[in-house]
Amino acid sequence: MDLSSRVVGDLLIVSVNEPRIDASVAIQFKDRMREETDAITGHVALDLSQVDFIDSSGLGAIVAAMKQLGSEHRLDLCCLNENVDKVFRLTRMDTVFRIFASVDDALAA
Amino acid sequence: MGTHAKTPIQFELQGTPHAVRAALLQLREETYANGEALANMGSLEIVLGEVLNNVVEHALAGRVDGLIVVRCLHESSEWRVIVRDNGIHMPNGKLPPGVAPDVDTTRENLPEGGFGWSLVRMLARDLHYERSADWNVLSFTMDG
Numbered sequence: 441m442d443l444s445s446r447v448v449g450d451l452l453i454v455s456v457n458e459p460r461i462d463a464s465v466a467i468q469f470k471d472r473m474r475e476e477t478d479a480i481t482g483h484v485a486l487d488l489s490q491v492d493f494i495d496s497s498g499l500g501a502i503v504a505a506m507k508q509l510g511s512e513h514r515l516d517l518c519c520l521n522e523n524v525d526k527v528f529r530l531t532r533m534d535t536v537f538r539i540f541a542s543v544d545d546a547l548a549a
Numbered sequence: 550m551g552t553h554a555k556t557p558i559q560f561e562l563q564g565t566p567h568a569v570r571a572a573l574l575q576l577r578e579e580t581y582a583n584g585e586a587l588a589n590m591g592s593l594e595i596v597l598g599e600v601l602n603n604v605v606e607h608a609l610a611g612r613v614d615g616l617i618v619v620r621c622l623h624e625s626s627e628w629r630v631i632v633r634d635n636g637i638h639m640p641n642g643k644l645p646p647g648v649a650p651d652v653d654t655t656r657e658n659l660p661e662g663g664f665g666w667s668l669v670r671m672l673a674r675d676l677h678y679e680r681s682a683d684w685n686v687l688s689f690t691m692d693g
Binding site: 460462463464493495496497499500501503504506507511522523526527530531532533535536 | 565566567569570573591592594595598599602605606649650652653656657659660661662663664665667668671672
């Protein structure tokens with residue numbers, strides 16, 4: 441599970457450099473998110489621009505990643521493609537996360 | 550053009566999450582090759598992913614000889630899909646109700662699972678399940 445991150449201001453932007461977050465990688469995703477966000481001081485934005493498929497296990501792993509940050513650190517999402525956005529809307533998880541169209545929008549929020 | 554018979558897309562896979570991923574990628578390739586890449590493929594992939602993952606996690610849990618056979622026919626702007634597996638039957642012999650987990654709750658109580666069947670029921674119609682000769686047979690229809 442290839443994740444990379446960079447700090448911009450007080451925001452940690454974590455990019456998912458994979459086309460899919462599905463049942464076969466959900467646990468690795470959660471573990472890698474814990475590693476990437478180990479030393480955070482502010483909020484996190486998850487850049488999903490390279491992800492074109494997510495299943496309910498992947499969705500659960502993103503929820504788990506949000507929970508493991510602790511309540512003082514927010515997890516925002518950005519750059520959801522159509523199929524990923526559809527899963528968030530149908531499960532109403534779009535009401536749980538702040539979702540931005542671009543990394544810039546997440547930075548400006 | 551004309552009334553030539555459509556050829557269904559068929560594939561077999563073993564009961565593992567990696568086999569499910571490979572099968573969905575194969576489905577993408579085959580539908581693209583048939584010029585059907587835009588025929589509601591995103592929703593079909595979501596539904597098939599949930600159905601297949603459920604088979605792997607429940608019907609075929611702990612099995613080394615688990616087998617899943619998928620048949621997708623695109624015809625008259627519809628996908629007609631049949632998924633068969635040689636696993637144990639559905640609890641009570643019925644499909645799960647697929648009630649969506651409540652997300653209007655505290656952060657600590659947010660659900661991390663239980664979305665699969667609700668997604669299937671929201672996106673697919675004509676869901677039918679039966680047990681046939683020790684196989685599970687699930688069929689459904691989607692716009693395509």
